[in-house]
Amino acid sequence: MTEETTGLRERKKQRTRQTLSETAIALFLERGFDQVSVAEVAAAAEVSKPTLFRYFPAKEDLVLHRIADHQGEAARVVRGRAPGEPPLAALRAHFRARLDARDPVTGLCDVPAVMAFRDMLYTTPSLVARLMQYSAEDERALAEALAEAGADGVTARTAAAQIIAVHHVLARDNWRRLASGRITATVLEAARADAERAYDLLGAGLTAQGL
Known part of the structure; x- marks a missing residue:
């Protein structure tokens, strides 16, 4: 695998991670963190629940991702x-x-x-x-x-x-x-x-x- 291919894959992962986090946060702010399930987040982001958990091991990490750069x-x-x-x-x-x-x-x-x-x-x-x-x-x-x-x-x-x-x-x-x-x-x-x-x-x- 070339360095360019690796870079493209990593950027795609980062975009997916960002989309999942922002989708989840929007739902949580609208309805409340405890009132939204991980399955609902996955459905809104159009990914499977197992896929979501590959990016975020815990529901809370969907929120904390916004400040992860700190x-x-x-x-x-x-x-x-x-x-x-x-x-x-x-x-x-x-x-x-x-x-x-x-x-x-x-x-x-x-x-x-x-x-x-x-x-x-x-x-x-x-x-x-x-x-x-x-x-x-x-x-x-x-x-x-x-x-x-x-x-x-x-x-x-x-x-x-x-x-x-x-x-x-x-x-x-x-x-x-x-x-x-x-x-x-x-x-x-x-x-x-x-x-x-x-x-x-x-x-x-x-x-x-x-x-």
Whole structure:
């Protein structure tokens, strides 16, 4: 099999995966996650149920696929930081930039479609549980990146757990602000202040460890 053929097949798989995810999310938002079966998603996407499960092992993964490109992001930031830049400083700057860009991953995005997606994600217990599994993988990847940066094992694992947890706290707080009816422009400064405070607290414990 040629490299070109392999590339075409992979792109086709990616398109199929995207179609399945977007079809499912549209149905879930319309009727509720727990009210739509996997069989209904497969029928709407015009694929068989076994085919759907080849792409997504769990129903929840159909939803989490939308944010899958963010998985491992913290680890990538640490590995891609400027020479001599401490990992924590790179992560702080990255999160600040994502806030200013109103990136949905920070919870600070009041686009109605994004808000509806976040509402579903944070209020559906099985999706919250699956999100925590994704977070565990983020934590593992970040711990590896911090170890590569020179942190010892327990420091790398502890720091990774704290950093990933902080990101989730900040994102949830921002989502709650917007879910209460406020708009991004009115909460941006508070979101920035919270992020700075959170990273100050992280820094108080981690800077002495060379992070």
